[in-house]
Amino acid sequence: MEISKHIPGSFCWGELGTTDQVSAKKFYAGLFGWEIKDVPMGPESSYTILQIKGKDLGAIYQLGKEQLDQGIPPHWLSYVAVESADAAAKAITAAGGSLMMEPFDVYDIGRMTVAKDPTGATFAIWQPLKHIGAQVKNENNTMCWNELATRDLKAAKNFYGKVFGWNFVTKEDEPVTYTEIYLGDPKERNAVGGMLTMTKEWGEAPPYWNIYFAVSDCNAIVNRAKTLGANIHVPPTDIPNVGRFALLQDQQGAFFSVINLIHLS
Helix, strand or coil, rough: CECCCCCCEEEEEEEEECCCCHHHHHHHHHHHEEEEEEECCCCEEEEEEEEEEEEEEEEEECHHHHHHHHCCCCEEEEEEECCCHHHHHHHHHCCCEEEECCCEEECCCEEEEEEEECCCEEEEEEEEECCCCCEECCCCCEEEEEEEECCCCHHHHHHHHHHHEEEEEEEECCCEEEEEEEECCCCCEEEEEEEECHHHHHCCCCEEEEEEEEHHHHHHHHHHHCCCEEEEEEEEEEECCEEEEEEEEECCCEEEEEEEHHHHC
16 A cells, blocks of 8 residues: 555654665565665665665665664664654653654654663654655555564553553453554554563563564465575464464564465455
């Protein structure tokens, strides 16, 4: 689905920070058929825009020395659209979150910051100027869902409800207790993401936001990912009335999920 504007509070961009930008471009282009558009960021660096049919859907960049020195691993970062990055930053700190940097302008295309929620998960906010974020979502080979894995669901719901005005519906009668995130009235079925509680099986993994990419055939994409060097952490698994998904890790260590949604089949 092509997008001309993201509703504030909805996820608008996915960005991969990696230790090997060249290899990551080859991996994801081979996996999803994404087009690569490198935008120079200096004499020796570039920001890679990922596209489908010329429409932006996300990006890849090389983690810098400062980030690596801080122990930041390769990761996909979820961005949430906001009307004002400065107002959102104040709401984040007021609700118990922390800013990893103060809001700043990204040239003339937008204003942003990166933050951490009280449970430890990192996310970004984006105030669009000349660039709205993803120009296509919710179709095959594009971002379709964003999911928080946390060890304190109550604290997470309290925080994000205050910051973005999200509403929540927790379903406890499913195989796994799951919380859906809504903009406005849940009766309108405008879910923008989900949350789940991390169990002891997760080990010492930190809370994080996971990005899902829609695919037409989960089994086929997982097999392709294997040939490209990915690790499979959760093999293709059916979610009743939703679709079939898998949790993958690319060659540099970044996690992401793929899902064959029933309504896109």
